[in-house]
Amino acid sequence: MNSFNEVFEEVLKYCYRLVNDKTTGRGISESGYNRWIKVLKPYKLENNTAYLLADTEFVKDTTTQAYGDLLNAAFEEVMGFPIEVKIMVSTKEEEVKDERTVNVQPADFSEEAKDSYTFENFIKGSSNELAYAFCKAVADKYDKEIKSAEDIDPNKVFNPLIIYGDSGLGKTHLMKAIENEVSRNHPELKIIYTTGESFINELVRALEYKDTISFHEKYRNADLLLVDDIQTIAGKERMQEEFFHTFNDLYNAGKQIVLTSDVLPTKITKLQDRIATRLSLGVQADVMPPDFETRMAIVNRKAEGLDLKLSDSVTRLIAEKIKANIRQLEGTVKKIKALTTFTNESPSVSMAQRVIKEVMISNQPSEITVDRIISEVANSFDVTVEDIKSNHRHSNISIARKITIYVLKEVKGMTYTQIGAALNKNHSTMTIHYRDVENMLRNNKEMKDTVNDIIKNLKEK
Numbered sequence: 001m002n003s004f005n006e007v008f009e010e011v012l013k014y015c016y017r018l019v020n021d022k023t024t025g026r027g028i029s030e031s032g033y034n035r036w037i038k039v040l041k042p043y044k045l046e047n048n049t050a051y052l053l054a055d056t057e058f059v060k061d062t063t064t065q066a067y068g069d070l071l072n073a074a075f076e077e078v079m080g081f082p083i084e085v086k087i088m089v090s091t092k093e094e095e096v097k098d099e100r101t102v103n104v105q106p107a108d109f110s111e112e113a114k115d116s117y118t119f120e121n122f123i124k125g126s127s128n129e130l131a132y133a134f135c136k137a138v139a140d141k142y143d144k145e146i147k148s149a150e151d152i153d154p155n156k157v158f159n160p161l162i163i164y165g166d167s168g169l170g171k172t173h174l175m176k177a178i179e180n181e182v183s184r185n186h187p188e189l190k191i192i193y194t195t196g197e198s199f200i201n202e203l204v205r206a207l208e209y210k211d212t213i214s215f216h217e218k219y220r221n222a223d224l225l226l227v228d229d230i231q232t233i234a235g236k237e238r239m240q241e242e243f244f245h246t247f248n249d250l251y252n253a254g255k256q257i258v259l260t261s262d263v264l265p266t267k268i269t270k271l272q273d274r275i276a277t278r279l280s281l282g283v284q285a286d287v288m289p290p291d292f293e294t295r296m297a298i299v300n301r302k303a304e305g306l307d308l309k310l311s312d313s314v315t316r317l318i319a320e321k322i323k324a325n326i327r328q329l330e331g332t333v334k335k336i337k338a339l340t341t342f343t344n345e346s347p348s349v350s351m352a353q354r355v356i357k358e359v360m361i362s363n364q365p366s367e368i369t370v371d372r373i374i375s376e377v378a379n380s381f382d383v384t385v386e387d388i389k390s391n392h393r394h395s396n397i398s399i400a401r402k403i404t405i406y407v408l409k410e411v412k413g414m415t416y417t418q419i420g421a422a423l424n425k426n427h428s429t430m431t432i433h434y435r436d437v438e439n440m441l442r443n444n445k446e447m448k449d450t451v452n453d454i455i456k457n458l459k460e461k
Helices: 004-016 030-037 057-079 111-116 129-140 171-185 196-208 212-220 237-252 273-279 292-305 312-321 326-343 349-362 370-380 385-389 395-412 416-423 427-443 445-460
Strands: 041-046 049-054 084-089 161-164 191-195 224-228 256-261 283-286
Touching: 004 030, 004 041, 004 049, 004 057, 030 057, 049 057, 057 084, 057 326, 129 161, 129 171, 129 256, 129 283, 161 171, 171 191, 171 224, 171 256, 191 196, 196 212, 196 224, 196 237, 212 237, 237 256, 237 273, 292 312, 292 326, 312 326, 312 349, 326 349, 370 385, 370 395, 370 416, 370 445, 385 395, 395 416, 395 427, 395 445, 416 427, 427 445
Parallel strands: 049 084, 161 256, 161 283, 191 224, 224 256
Antiparallel strands: 041 049
């Protein structure tokens, strides 16, 4: 694989797909995933052994004992061959952190991956040419002779610039390309790249340690702020409050802001109107799934970068079968590279077919089961699964129970008798509760947004 960080990112995704999964025998609770799996950090891959870092001996021992088999299976699924997982306790020498990304998630960009995200390495096509042009224009504004950030004319740039589209279509590549080009040519500027999730985590830590001043100084004094997946702050009032003031300070000072989102900002549910209004001040460009010619070019470019020789038939097969996600295209090529490295086989159509099948299956959302629906609703309303199935009449539990009935009917198409059996309730009341929710959603936008988010999460995980 090109980057162990990228490998571990896919391992985390594999493990997360097994949250609350009771069908494979490898299921894991969400709290278990967050407490023991997500906190691990990738260190190195050497001689078919994956070395991961834990913060303490206790975490290392507990994770090894409880989830060692799961991690072994996850790495084998991602790499395509058996991998032994060893967890070590991290030391300062092993865990070197960049000041600008001190609070990122464990599977963040390696230096190698960061360097690959350039405008030169981005494959342009009809699906992304406008987004590419806007991002290049933002980076090019810094090309003139400047002595400080104040010498930049904010009226000659797109500000804010928002790139939106489905996951895996190149939004992060464009963001990192801006960061790389500007930081290379103008190291005197303070550039911050972060994700919506990291922004949230940093603020939580700042609040926990009563150090919001440092948080404000970091973000509100940036010359260039790039935030990936801004939609993750939606619905989190304190986070949106902080982002609103950060945005205002930077925008009023003429500092450039670039954001990505999985949907058009006006369609982000639970996003404060005042933030949506601010985002509409600049320009927006979408990225769409690449056409066949662009997919071919992406496969060829990735193969060249890995020093992998693919025949035209293999290249065409990959481009024909994987149509909607650039990460899947690149992941397929990387997995073929890994197989050729460790098995000494030459890339063939049969090998490509096998890898494509594995990649596409691994990226399919988990089956939407009754248990998953109940768990998702419970998490959204801060109650337990047992609460929903109980006879408790507390208002929050009662609403969660009604929403569960509605989602079971809408998503699973279950009959009222089946829903009653699943919840241990008399089926005759299911119709009444379902209609109560229908009326509620017609008159309560916030509740409608919450239900839409629940259904969206179920279909994407």
